[in-house]
Amino acid sequence: EFAKLDHHRMLRQGFAEVVFCQGKTVEQVLAIMNRLAEYNRSILATRATREMYEAVRSAVPDAQYHELARLITVERQKPAVDNERFILVMSAGTSDIPVAEEAAITAEIMGNEVKRVYDVGVAGIHRLLGQRQLIEQANVLVVVAGMEGALASVVGGMAAKPVIAVPTSIGYGANFGGLAALLSMLNSCAAGVGVVNIDNGFGAGRLASIINHMR
Amino acid sequence: EFAKLDHHRMLRQGFAEVVFCQGKTVEQVLAIMNRLAEYNRSILATRATREMYEAVRSAVPDAQYHELARLITVERQKPAVDNERFILVMSAGTSDIPVAEEAAITAEIMGNEVKRVYDVGVAGIHRLLGQRQLIEQANVLVVVAGMEGALASVVGGMAAKPVIAVPTSIGYGANFGGLAALLSMLNSCAAGVGVVNIDNGFGAGRLASIINHMR
Amino acid sequence: EFAKLDHHRMLRQGFAEVVFCQGKTVEQVLAIMNRLAEYNRSILATRATREMYEAVRSAVPDAQYHELARLITVERQKPAVDNERFILVMSAGTSDIPVAEEAAITAEIMGNEVKRVYDVGVAGIHRLLGQRQLIEQANVLVVVAGMEGALASVVGGMAAKPVIAVPTSIGYGANFGGLAALLSMLNSCAAGVGVVNIDNGFGAGRLASIINHMR
Amino acid sequence: EFAKLDHHRMLRQGFAEVVFCQGKTVEQVLAIMNRLAEYNRSILATRATREMYEAVRSAVPDAQYHELARLITVERQKPAVDNERFILVMSAGTSDIPVAEEAAITAEIMGNEVKRVYDVGVAGIHRLLGQRQLIEQANVLVVVAGMEGALASVVGGMAAKPVIAVPTSIGYGANFGGLAALLSMLNSCAAGVGVVNIDNGFGAGRLASIINHMR
Amino acid sequence: EFAKLDHHRMLRQGFAEVVFCQGKTVEQVLAIMNRLAEYNRSILATRATREMYEAVRSAVPDAQYHELARLITVERQKPAVDNERFILVMSAGTSDIPVAEEAAITAEIMGNEVKRVYDVGVAGIHRLLGQRQLIEQANVLVVVAGMEGALASVVGGMAAKPVIAVPTSIGYGANFGGLAALLSMLNSCAAGVGVVNIDNGFGAGRLASIINHMR
Amino acid sequence: EFAKLDHHRMLRQGFAEVVFCQGKTVEQVLAIMNRLAEYNRSILATRATREMYEAVRSAVPDAQYHELARLITVERQKPAVDNERFILVMSAGTSDIPVAEEAAITAEIMGNEVKRVYDVGVAGIHRLLGQRQLIEQANVLVVVAGMEGALASVVGGMAAKPVIAVPTSIGYGANFGGLAALLSMLNSCAAGVGVVNIDNGFGAGRLASIINHMR
Amino acid sequence: EFAKLDHHRMLRQGFAEVVFCQGKTVEQVLAIMNRLAEYNRSILATRATREMYEAVRSAVPDAQYHELARLITVERQKPAVDNERFILVMSAGTSDIPVAEEAAITAEIMGNEVKRVYDVGVAGIHRLLGQRQLIEQANVLVVVAGMEGALASVVGGMAAKPVIAVPTSIGYGANFGGLAALLSMLNSCAAGVGVVNIDNGFGAGRLASIINHMR
Amino acid sequence: EFAKLDHHRMLRQGFAEVVFCQGKTVEQVLAIMNRLAEYNRSILATRATREMYEAVRSAVPDAQYHELARLITVERQKPAVDNERFILVMSAGTSDIPVAEEAAITAEIMGNEVKRVYDVGVAGIHRLLGQRQLIEQANVLVVVAGMEGALASVVGGMAAKPVIAVPTSIGYGANFGGLAALLSMLNSCAAGVGVVNIDNGFGAGRLASIINHMR
């Protein structure tokens, strides 16, 4: 018995257990998704290859694949969404979009209105200042950035709402697989910033969703 | 001119600029606190020595010093507090209390009801399970832990609300100044956890307060 | 002469030299296994590819391959096993199973009763608490976990028997190839935990076996 | 309330909660020891300063201080000890003795016969070979070494019993606070070695004691 | 003979050898400064303690000490300065001023007009935007920042002139002695940024001066 | 909308936004280059694969590919170049040439005369001394070196002009992906050296160009 | 001109420049080897692929390829060798042989008698003690070991002659690409050990040869 | 019994066991030195404080203290020295002299002629070239350097004899306690360089002495 599904998670935390596909065989992913699909209306698998998706779809025909974000989703009934309270997902560069999409789609399947503003890195600060209004209106902000990850600090200083920072492994050399952006975000001189793991768009989307549902 | 105070911050983010005392001279801290005290009802300084406090008190007599947390606070008027929505600050060990107190007092001065549960590390899991009700009632959770920081993951799996994890430098050997707990928290298998810098009680208290004020 | 086999090891330590296949050519593995098979009833090779196995099998027809665990075993006579004293091998996630199996099969070939409990990570602590009885009955525990490796601390706090912790490289981002789980386990606030190298299921199985044979 | 003592630990794991003094105030240590002394016959505090000891002794007069090992012990009744099964604590150099003593005294207060062999580092291998008989007779071995920590591998290859390796921070330069010895021990080519945290003599003594009590 | 002064340096690179005082005895610093003062009109010593200064002043009465910057200077004749081409030294926080002053005074003694803008970190971006004109007018920019060092990227994106970035060790926790700011600056998404060592105000001032003298 | 091009950059900083191709899809690179080519006379893309180039060329026929340097350039009108002020690009070894070429071509397309001196590492210092005249004549120097990166220090001590140091990931073992050369260059005992990211030839070429245009 | 060969090296240091093939194109390797072959009797290229060798052989027909060691050699006249003074190359495991062979062949082409003793790691110390005579007779020792690299310390304590230690990247998990063995060897408690880069068999062979030629 | 002196070392390796004082109590150092002085003509203790020396001198009146090098020596009879074969100890800066002296005095007490050339770092390469003759005449070279440690590579390229490189912890910022110089020396592009631990003057002096005695 290779998996003990946490079927209680939907009750306890409002969303079914999410499948982390990395390190699993295609057969394991298929079996787990199959069982989850029996008990839940919406399910999510992260770090999924297309091959895994093909296997899942044969058993769960309404499964969808999000190429860039490497997500498999099943969404049988749109959750109720409060359009007034949106999550703003921002990326510093075009190359950070896969991680940003992982966050955005995660938040959407968990019942949130999501707006996206991509490629507004600080090297051209006017691009960011041009989004000031959106930044002030957002209820929660997810900031995805690689290289030096400075975007999190600047947004953190502009927003009055919580900022979830996601370092990415985009960059090279002394970026050390995302370490540069990670340390940068942890040391942000702006308060009100919480950080998740490198490239962990899913974790950011999940946390943003929890916060966005607070009343 | 050694300091450009961000007097706009109160308006923009709901609390005056907070003074980070480390690396500053006593004179600089005094001058900055003095100016902040002119314009704001509540002010806060972190990483303050008793000597800095003595200097500040001579100019701002209603300043208070929190020894363990190394905070200077001035609070001229209690902010309105919603007692229904409390922040739960937890620590894994007794040695983590200074950082936990930094978080708790920060949240209090920013207008939050705070409850404290200290010394509930996972080595005696029944201590933690005994707090299950409080964990479920809390509106936001701050989990402070050194050594291996496992408390964040366990609490993260029990709570439906956002968890802010604060790694501490408590421990020795391969703890590497808090790195062990930091990496542990970033890699938490529980989703819905945002991490702040090592020993950064202030950052956690600030983020918790922002989230706790969301409606 | 590329290998000086330690034929004395069986006498000195109760099991023949185990072949570490990584970095060896197929020819070298074949020659070494061939010689070991002459002198020993049970032999083991770790980190073996299927190609290595095919070569070995042609010379040692009773060799077996364990795909997931990447082990080659030859077991000509079942060792005597004390069914009362079992080793419990636990994994935090499904993705950690290959390392867990390396530990379990190693312990089995060395003459131990092994029970497996997989996918009981701390994010859903009830899954773990549901295994309390097994944890209390086990004679030695092997805990295999990636990501933040918190399972070792929680089990370490529940068990009265020795716990061997195995960090895995499962995870991503700031997991840094298993470093996060490794540091976490070394800094465990639970005493009575001994740690082996990242992904070193073999080392854990071997140590567990030695302890399990103590009278 | 700064401490939630785990009074259940004696029952669950055979020895009372051990106090980690680092990061605690003298008052906290005093209060915790006082309460533990009420309920338990044997208690132990690690990383204690002489000042802490003086405070504890005023309330618990039968407390003792072990200068080198920085331990406070209270032992009201010698536990039964099986003299046939001894734990062998070895150190590579004279400078590693404080950590070795932490391990040895921990094991003694937990009811074990302990033998000590210090200063047998591998640079003069005859010193070690001269201890071969003791190494073969020992029931559990604790190997304490700084610098390159090679002693663990050599002893690990000689002994048929479990070896607990303790890296120390003794050394300088690229020893990086014990990292060199730690990595060395984790990568030991000898199987049957479990590693604890840098300078963690207590952890080694505790684990050795658990194993030594197995029947 | 403990020092081989590079008396040729003035000719080769336009300024006498600069004395790095760390790791030297007071006597060594005194002797070296004495000899340099014989041959040069302007001399500079970095990382100097007040005690070193007192010794030097007894022999070189026109030596001056800059407390914050820990510099000793001797300047017998003001060098010609082009007031049109100024170097702008910026700091992110008040705590970074000692390093910024090291850069500014170094540049001044090497014959440059220097302007200072301190405490304009990105958490309150309007403070920085308020300096836009100065940033555009500067001929060379030195950006000194600790914590996450994001100031370098934002200024790098605003300026058309070269930016020298100096990471400082100001911060705590996962700042790791300036590593966070260093990696951040090296990975800056703004091109045209050259980085010097952590806390190396001198190196930045020197490089800025060389560039500022280009025609 | 996956890219917000910074069309203002040409005006603000004298050259159009440069496309960092790593982490982007071929379609994204094509679309971005297409848009940039509409508005600018010279454009540059870094870290481009040949496949990206083929796509770009179909839309922008005058695009060129520089295999070794992995650059795509479009240059519709040669910029005016001051032949008196040349940038000297030096490499320590033959293996560093791809990075050196990235720097050289970047500087050329930005309107600079560039001279190249490759394979003059310090192990045969006469090779370097033979270039003394060129080193003294150069207006700006770019030093590209892997392994221990010592070339930057030696050139830094010989030149009176600014030196931009580029560590490369060439080497093996404890080079750790360029870390050795990076740290070496940051700690250079020669003043007047600014460092860019590992393998960042583009950044060095850009900074050299900015400096070389100063009057 | 991509390479400035150091034709003076033979005179200055007794052997022609050695070609480091990593990071070079096949064309570059071919051209360099061709030119070296014109001027020298013996030449050596390291980290060469078979494809590089094929190209070289077409131009230099007496070139030879050493598969395991990845070396290309040309040796037109056997150098005089003193058979009394031999270099002993030892490896801890079979997996370390490629690096050991790189050292051995390098030493041979530079005119040394070389003896090889492979697979004598410390886990079975009798294997090593069985070589005591050879160790005492050797004039220089090269010790090649991965994992924890303890062999260097033990041999260093047995030999009266210089020991060159070569850490290898063999191992896994917290071996971190050879870092464990490297730190271990640098921190060796045996004096008289010099360390070279990870996997740098060539460097060890070269240094051993220089020492072995001393009179 | 806290020390098992290796009295056999003099016979096996030509010099008595050297005492590493760090981490030992004054009493331990005294007792060990006392015993060594009974059996040996020359003895050496490293990392000794003045207080340790005072204690030793009371029992061993002919002991001497070398303040800068922190060595205690006893030398009852000058060893025979071959003045033709000298060891050249070089330092890059004045601040590296303590480590250089540790090497030089170690070599002297072991019976070697030693010449010293200090403060010849590569930033003023003419200082080094001025020593070319001495470098060519030396029989063994010890190169001591902090910061970027480039001196080892340049000397390694000039000398035909073995070079022992000693990285020092002199420097600041991203020197990381000597890591920068260590990595630099390990990655030296000059072959024939063996590296010892950071600040390990003793190890370098010992290895140089062994090599210098080869015939």
Ligand SMILES: Nc1ncnc2c1ncn2[C@@H]1O[C@H](COP(=O)(O)O)[C@@H](O)[C@H]1O
């Ligand atoms: N090789 C490079 N290294 C560092 N930054 C670069 C490089 N090439 C382009 N850039 C910068 O990267 C940014 C583009 O990021 P993106 O939005 O992902 O295209 C721009 O600001 C470029 O100036």
Ligand SMILES: Nc1ncnc2c1ncn2[C@@H]1O[C@H](COP(=O)(O)O)[C@@H](O)[C@H]1O
């Ligand atoms: N991208 C992700 N990052 C971190 N955790 C994840 C991710 N996707 C799923 N998870 C969590 O990973 C756990 C599943 O691990 P496993 O048992 O190996 O499937 C669940 O607790 C999920 O919530």
Ligand SMILES: Nc1ncnc2c1ncn2[C@@H]1O[C@H](COP(=O)(O)O)[C@@H](O)[C@H]1O
């Ligand atoms: N400065 C030093 N660096 C490295 N090893 C040393 C040093 N001084 C003495 N040693 C060695 O350290 C060992 C002594 O360790 P210990 O038993 O703790 O005194 C002996 O093998 C010495 O050869």
Ligand SMILES: Nc1ncnc2c1ncn2[C@@H]1O[C@H](COP(=O)(O)O)[C@@H](O)[C@H]1O
């Ligand atoms: N998976 C493993 N991890 C660590 N050590 C191992 C492993 N498998 C075998 N070994 C040990 O590695 C040594 C063999 O190394 P080698 O001579 O290269 O074959 C033996 O001492 C084995 O006990």
Ligand SMILES: [Mg+2]
């Ligand atoms: Mg962009």
Ligand SMILES: [Mg+2]
């Ligand atoms: Mg506690």
Ligand SMILES: [Mg+2]
């Ligand atoms: Mg699972």
Ligand SMILES: [Mg+2]
């Ligand atoms: Mg000793």
Ligand SMILES: [Mg+2]
């Ligand atoms: Mg400020």
Ligand SMILES: [Mg+2]
């Ligand atoms: Mg070359």
Ligand SMILES: [Mg+2]
């Ligand atoms: Mg072997």
Ligand SMILES: [Mg+2]
């Ligand atoms: Mg000097």
